Amino acid sequence: GCFVFKPSAKRRRVSQKKDRGLGESIGDSEDIELRFVTCQSLWAQVKAKTEQIQEDLNKQLFDNLVNFLKLSHSEFQEKTAERTCRMKSREIPTAALILGVNVTDHDLTFRSLSEVLQNNISPYVALLEAKDCPGIKNLIQKLMGQLMNCYVDVEDEDYVQVSQKRIRCSMNSIITWYESVTKKTESTAPSEKGTSSSRHWQSPPVVVIFKDMESFTTKVLQDFIVISSQHIHELPLVLIFGIATSPMIIHSLLPHSVSSLLCIELFQSLSCKEHLSTVIDQVLLPTDFPFKLGEKVLQVLINVFLYHDFSVQNFIKGFQLCLVEHFYSQPLSVLCCQKEDTKKRVNSLTHEQCENVRRLPSFRSYVESQASEKQVALLTEDNILKGIIQKLLEDLNVYHQNYLPVLRCLHVFTSSLPKYPLGKQIRELHCACLENKVWETKEYESSLQLARMLNKSDLVTMLQQCVEIFVSSSGKEFDKTVEKLKEFLTQFQKLEEEAFQERDVSVSPQKELQKKTDLYHLQKTLLELKDSRRSKKLTKFEMLRFEVVDYIDSLVRNYLIPAHHKTLHEIVYFNRASVLREHLNAAPRTALHTALNNPYSYLKNQALKSEGGSISNKAPDICIVYKLHLECGRLINLVDWLEAFSTVVMSVEGQNADAASSDQVDDTIHARFIRAVSELELLGFIKSSKQKTDHVARLTWGGC
DSSP: OOOOOOOOOOHHEEEEOHHHHSSSOOHHHHHHHHHHEEEEEHHHHHHHHHOOOOOOHHHHHHHHHHHHHHHHHHHHSSSOOOHHHHHHHHHHEEEEOOOSOOOOHHHHHHHHHHHHHHHHOSSOEEOOOOOOOOOOHHHHHHHHHHHOBHHHSSHHHHEEEEEEEEESSSSHHHHHHHHHHHHHHHHGGGGGGSSSSGOOSSSSOOEEEEGGGSSHHHHHHHHHHHHHTTTTTTSEEEEEESSOOOOOHHHHHHOOOHHEEEEEEEEEEOHHHHHHHHHIIISSSOOTOOOOEOOHHHHEEEEEHIIOOOHHHHHHHHHHHHHHHHHHHOOOGGSOOHHHHHHHHHHHHHHHHHHHHOHHHHHHHHHHHHHHHHHHHHOHHHHHHHHHHHHHHHHHHHHHHHHHHHHHHHHHHHSSTTTOTTTTSSSHHHHHHHHHHHSSSSSHHHHHHTTOOOOOHHHHHHHHHHHHHHHOOSSOHHHHHHHHHHHHHHHHHHHHHHHHHHHHHHHHHHHHHHHHOHHHHHHHHHHHHHHHHTTOOHHHHHHHHHHHHHHHHHHHHOOOGGGGGGHHHHHHHOOOHHHHHHHHHHHHHHHHHHHHTHHHHHHGGGGGGSSTTTOOOOOOHHHHHHHHHSOOOOOEEHHHHHHHHHHHHHHTTOOOSSTOOOOTTTTHHHHHHHHHHHHHHHHTTTEEOOOOEEEEEOOOTTOO
């Protein structure tokens, strides 16, 4: 049950004063407002980027769908032999859109698809969901309601209301409506040529999108397809099936006699894993975005994505939660801003904010590493501290600028290795680098060993990609790195030229063996070849390959230092993974125990407050029954339980609780007890026992 208690205005004002500060240690309203504005600005930046990524990823898929619809529509308009053949076969053009199991992301995709189709193909687009179409009548009614933009009465599934006129829900009504609206457009078309209103054809198709095809009942789909195929020569219908699993579901849901009425073409969307990698690469990693996620926090979000829903939208919402939580709980998040605003905000820090900086663990370690005189100055003088903060934040920004290109360069080398020791996606490598010094891990050593066995063509390709990465990076320290990598490429080119020249020379020993000679000279030559193979030295290519791998290793050791080793990383990195888990990982049993054991924690009603584990008289019946059952063993006697319940309830009514017994309990209390026990059984805390008829068995232990 839900119990609503509206707090009084006075109490609400008191609670607002208590919760005024974002963070326990700061009460400056200007600072709070600045943090709030910064948080909103960063979220707007993230939202714009993710929407642009979504639009770019969907562009190819939507373009293919638009071309398919244009083709099917042109076939409907042109009275060709193929068109006549299709009319006879009654095939309906159908697009099977494979979107993947990330069902929660499908809403956004279909909304975007509907807009694209309405802007480019036809104004007549209907989006149907299985929950709204339990029967064929409901489906036709929903279809007419969306196409005609009219009122739909759920209780009356046979009619729709169109401008004070009731129209019967049938395919004939849709055909009549379509003919009337297309005649109107044909009559106005000559005068509107070249205008924005003529972006559709004279007889645009009617596009019906089945958002979740797997959820539709077989009978509803069959009936609709059979009915539509009979009217395909009168109504240019095009179907789009949204499929989360496999295209084989079409043949599982529809028999051959029905699926043969569809002219199906498959369309595959981008994998949600690739989508996530793109979001992380273009939103989370770039240096122009100051807010960063710690390794454990990022791993929590990725685990929720991989093991729960594969939803990129939910991942972005989780990232938004991290952003809000960081600016809410970290008083120094006011410094988590764009580079050009940092200096101004550092200079405007108050003494209390400077003290917060001094309390940071990373800054304490930095102070301990300084000389004693400088330690005193940093801990006592705010002006000197502000100058150091400015310098440390600039160093942190330089670290991020250098970190990203080296990370991408390392990913180029490791993403194609056998068994992917450091992961196939850049997010896996990023997590490994954030967690520890990656060069100290076994996976990294294994990657280096495999990299030292790469062939020349792969190695040259990787070096060329690394050159492009460093040239396009914003880091100022990579000019020498680019020169060194280009030098390696030049050396590989020289080795290739030398290999052509030495190829003819290397054939001479083979030719000597082919000459006619005696057994002694033949045996001597073979022994010499065998000895030369045993004492084989590294070739020039192998030496150069080792040099390249060692150079990449030196870059990794210099620039991929874990973020938690950098001073003031707490300002820009959110590391509170436990807080994120509490919000994202549902714990219904814990919440249920809290609600039943202490209803005040949710209802905030002063009458429900109880001290020392006592049972409040005014608590809901189920709460009283629940707290009493916690005091029982494996089997609970219903008579004793009822007697204890009546004692608690009757005490609030001012009756003599001591005189109460099972015989004196009135019918009202008895009914309330039975109802509360039934609710407790429904929640899974107890069940009826076969051992004793007047007992129930307790199902939960450990205090909840």
